[in-house]
Amino acid sequence: MIDTLNQTLRRLPEWPLYFLGFLPAAWLLWLGVNGGLGVEPIKALEHELGVIALQFLIAALLVTPLRRYAGLNLLKFRRAFGLLGFGYVCLHLLTWLALDMSFLWGQIAEDLLERPYITIGMAAFLLLLPLALTSTKSAIRRMGLRWHKLHRLSYVAVVLGGLHFVMQEKVWSLQSLAYLAIAVAVVAMRALWLTRRVARS
Amino acid sequence: MAYRWKNDLTHADVTPKGLFLNRRQWMAGAGAVMGAGLIGGQARAQEALEPNTFEEITSYNNFYEFGTGKTDPAAYAHMLTTDPWSIEIDGMVDNPGVYSLAEILEGMTIEERIYRFRCVEAWSMVIPWNGFELADLLTRVGVQDGAQYVAFETLVRPEEMPGQRSPILNWPYREGLRLDEAMHPLTLMATGLYGEPMPNQNGAPIRLVVPWKYGFKSIKSIVRITLTDEEPPTTWNMQNSREYGFYSNVNPEVDHPRWSQASERRVGGGLFARRIPTLMFNGYEDEVASLYEGMDLSEYF
Numbered sequence: 095m096i097d098t099l100n101q102t103l104r105r106l107p108e109w110p111l112y113f114l115g116f117l118p119a120a121w122l123l124w125l126g127v128n129g130g131l132g133v134e135p136i137k138a139l140e141h142e143l144g145v146i147a148l149q150f151l152i153a154a155l156l157v158t159p160l161r162r163y164a165g166l167n168l169l170k171f172r173r174a175f176g177l178l179g180f181g182y183v184c185l186h187l188l189t190w191l192a193l194d195m196s197f198l199w200g201q202i203a204e205d206l207l208e209r210p211y212i213t214i215g216m217a218a219f220l221l222l223l224p225l226a227l228t229s230t231k232s233a234i235r236r237m238g239l240r241w242h243k244l245h246r247l248s249y250v251a252v253v254l255g256g257l258h259f260v261m262q263e264k265v266w267s268l269q270s271l272a273y274l275a276i277a278v279a280v281v282a283m284r285a286l287w288l289t290r291r292v293a294r295s
Numbered sequence: 296m297a298y299r300w301k302n303d304l305t306h307a308d309v310t311p312k313g314l315f316l317n318r319r320q321w322m323a324g325a326g327a328v329m330g331a332g333l334i335g336g337q338a339r340a341q342e343a344l345e346p347n348t349f350e351e352i353t354s355y356n357n358f359y360e361f362g363t364g365k366t367d368p369a370a371y372a373h374m375l376t377t378d379p380w381s382i383e384i385d386g387m388v389d390n391p392g393v394y395s396l397a398e399i400l401e402g403m404t405i406e407e408r409i410y411r412f413r414c415v416e417a418w419s420m421v422i423p424w425n426g427f428e429l430a431d432l433l434t435r436v437g438v439q440d441g442a443q444y445v446a447f448e449t450l451v452r453p454e455e456m457p458g459q460r461s462p463i464l465n466w467p468y469r470e471g472l473r474l475d476e477a478m479h480p481l482t483l484m485a486t487g488l489y490g491e492p493m494p495n496q497n498g499a500p501i502r503l504v505v506p507w508k509y510g511f512k513s514i515k516s517i518v519r520i521t522l523t524d525e526e527p528p529t530t531w532n533m534q535n536s537r538e539y540g541f542y543s544n545v546n547p548e549v550d551h552p553r554w555s556q557a558s559e560r561r562v563g564g565g566l567f568a569r570r571i572p573t574l575m576f577n578g579y580e581d582e583v584a585s586l587y588e589g590m591d592l593s594e595y596f
Contacts, residue, residue, distance in 0.1 A: 126566045127565075127566055129565075131566075132354065132355065132365070132366060133350070133351045133354055133355045133562050133563055134355055134365070134418060134560075134562050135565060135566045136560065136566060136568065137418075139566070193566065193567065194560075195570065196558075196569045196570045198558065198570060201555045201557055201558060204550075204555060204557075205555055208550065208552075209552065209553060209554075209555075210552075211553070262553075263363075264363075264416075264534075264535075264553075265359070265363060265463045265464065265534070266463070267363060
C-alpha cells in the first residue's frame, strides 16, 4: 500500500507544487483587495501569510520523520516545501514593510531593535536566506556534507518562527502555542536521533 | 463644570441623523468653543476627520469576553442579555446602591461626541458616540471627600460571554481612572453610536469612553463603579505591568515593548492604507495635558 503510494509520488513532477503552493497567497491578495479580509485587511494578510509560512516550513521538516516512521517518501518534494515556506516568509516580511509599516524606515529600525518578537522574526528570515540560496541541485552536489550541516539552520529558523508567533500575541493563544510545540517537536526528534547515533558509534 | 467639551468637527462630518438629534446641543456649545479656541495655546491638529462606518465600528473589536479574535465579538455578542441591566455604585459615595439603567439615564443629556479612538495595537477609528458625561453621574451620586479614584468592572456571565470560560484574562475586566480624569468633560459614559443603541460588541448597554487614552481603558458593559482612595487594579496592568500602565495615555513618544506608538493606521483604508502620525493625548492635548502637569509621562505610562 505505502509502496504503491511512494511509486505514484515518485512519478509526479515537483514543479506543480510551487504553483499550487502559491495559490493561497493569490487568493488572500484577491480577498484583501475585494474586502474579503475584513475592515483591517493588512493585519489579516500579514497574519495569514505568516501562518502559511510556518506550515510549509514544518511540512519540510516532517518529510524525514514521515519516511522514518510511516515509510512515506516525500523527499522529492522537500525542497519545494522549504522554498514555499521561505517564499511565504518573504511575502509576510514584505507585507510588514510595505503595507503595515508604509516603509517608515525609522520606525522599522526601531521595531527591529526594540521589539523582541520582531527581532526574532527577522533572525528567522536571515537564517533561511542562505538555505534558499543553496537550494539548487548543483549547490547540493558542490557542497556535499557541508550542505547538510548548513541546512540544519532550518531547525533554528522554524523554532524562532514559532516563538515569533507566540510572542506577538497579547495573551496565551492555543493556536500559536500549538505551532511552537510542533516546531519544537520536529526539531527535538532530530536531537534525539543525533544523540542515539552518537551513543551507538 | 468649567466648560463642556465641543467637537472640533463640523456638521459636515456628522451623519444626517446624528446632526438632527444633536442640533440643539451643537448650537448651544458653539459660543463656548470659540472662547476655548482663543485660550488654547497649541494649535489642535485640524485633520479632516471622517467617522468610520457603522459596519467598521461594529465588525472589528477587542472584547475578550467574547473571544480574542477581532471578529469574535461581532459573531458572539448577540448572546448577551442587556435588559435588564443595573450598575452597582459603591465605595466613597453619598448614595451607594444598585441603580437600574433607566435610573442612571434619568435626566441625563445624551449627546453625540465624535471622538478619535486609538487602540494600543496601533490601529484607530473615528467614532460618533452617544452618551453623557461621567461627571454628571458622579455628581449625582455624590463623591465623598477623600475619594481619589474611580474603579469600573465589566459583567461576568460566562454562559453568555464564551471568552470568560477560559482564563485568558483575570475576570472580571477591571479599569480605573483618577478622579480628575473621571470628572473631565471629555470622559463619556456611552450608550450608543450613530444614534443607535450601543451594539453588544461595542460594550452594550453602557460603556466608558476616555478618548485620550488607549482603547482598553474604555471599559465595556459596566456593572460596577467604585469610588476609592487607592489606585485600583486594572486588568491589562495585572496581565503585564511592563507593557500596560495605569494611565495608558496615548503618547507617541513613550515606547511600548510590543508596538511602536509613533504612528497608527486608521481602520477602513483598505489594503493600501498608509500610517498616520499618532497625536499626543490622541489629539486632545489642549484639553487634558494640564491633568498631568509635572508628571514624568514615561514613568507614569
